[in-house]
Amino acid sequence: MSQVNPPYRADVVGSFLRPKELLDARHAFQAGKLDRASLTALEDRLIKDLVEKEVKNGLKAVTDGEFRRSFWHLDFLAGLSGLHHVKAEHWSVHFEGFQPKAETVVIEDRIRFPKDHPFLEAYDRLKAIAGDTPIKYTIPSPSMLHLICAVRCETYKPIPFYAEHPDALFDDLAQTWTDAMLALYERGCRYLQFDDTSWGEFCSVEKRGAYAARGIDVDWVAKRYVEVINKILANKPADLTVTMHICRGNFRSTWSSTGGYEPVAEILFGHCNVDGFFLEYDSDRAGGFEPLRYIGKQKVVLGLVTSKDAKLENKEDVIARIREASKYVPLEQLALSPQCGFASTEEGNLVTDADQWSKLALVKEIAEEVWAD
Secondary structure (H helix, E strand, O other): OOOOOOOOOEOOOOEOOOOHHHHHHHHHHHOOOOOHHHHHHHHHHHHHHHHHHHHHOOOOOEOOEOOOOOEOOHHHHHOOEEEEEEEOOOOOOOOOOOOOOOEEEEEEEEEEOOOOOHHHHHHHHHHHHHOOOOEOEEEEOHHHHHHHHHHHOOOOOOOHHHHHOHHHHHHHHHHHHHHHHHHHHHOOOOEEEEEEOHHHHHOOHHHHHHHHHOOOOHHHHHHHHHHHHHHHHOOOOOOOEEEEEEOOOOEOOEOOOOOOOHHHHHHHHOOOOOOEEEEEOOOHHHOOOHHHHHOOOOEEEEEEEOOOOOOOOOHHHHHHHHHHHOOOOOHHHEEEEEOOOOOOEOOOOOOOHHHHHHHHHHHHHHHHHHOOO
């Protein structure tokens, strides 16, 4: 199973369950009972413990588990210039069960990536902890900013500049994420992932219909998202791997969208120039493998092992599904991972620490069998 470049045969989406010690400390910090330096020191120590576990469990690239974040996406978006992080009356999308804390971002000025964005320091700290071990770093896709502010939000009104120059919003998204990508690259990042649930929504017949009823052409929006991502990737250094993770929502083991990839397959798989896709495939909500026929040179990491519940998948069943997917994408372009992270928000899924490592052990065991040298 030797493989030099990511994504790896046995890979991981990125987030891990937060230790209770960390959750308690973050609550104390928010309440003004703990200073930032003390919180950061604790985060460093717990991330060091996590990295050691990741290495011990055979991961070829380690993450910080997103331990410094409350959300997989809002922390990054809130750190951009031109955005304002606000409380909201309700979350921007409905989940089937628990509902996340109601927070969002709004566009108040032209969007830019600041040189002091907190994710840069977070990367530097992870690099100091990981040493020579390769790092996988995750940030939300530019699509998520547009989706949250300009698609989901029914009261969205563009700032005057974007109203007068509609294309400028997409241009600024591309430039902002290009600047973020290159700033991380300069710090040593060679494996970057864009997390993106917009495509999960665009797979949903129900949500497509609701957007159409509001006058939103989902296919037009989808094409613009691919154009933005490709514009970013045109500036990607040759030795940087950029992947995209797609799922249908992941909060407290719940989900927010359902539907197979067919509605977006040609636009996304056929034209988006990422190096690989991490695709949710752990339930019937994701449909079959037929849409993978549009995949070109991209690697496809099959999310066949769920992070939403503790029950371990049957190894032979997973292997059979990998073989089925190989009818549409050559086996050498395929890999395996959990379908999502274990804690897309700090609250985490309804699994235990032992459960998440058992899931990763199963992924590694299957990958070693399927792609044995």
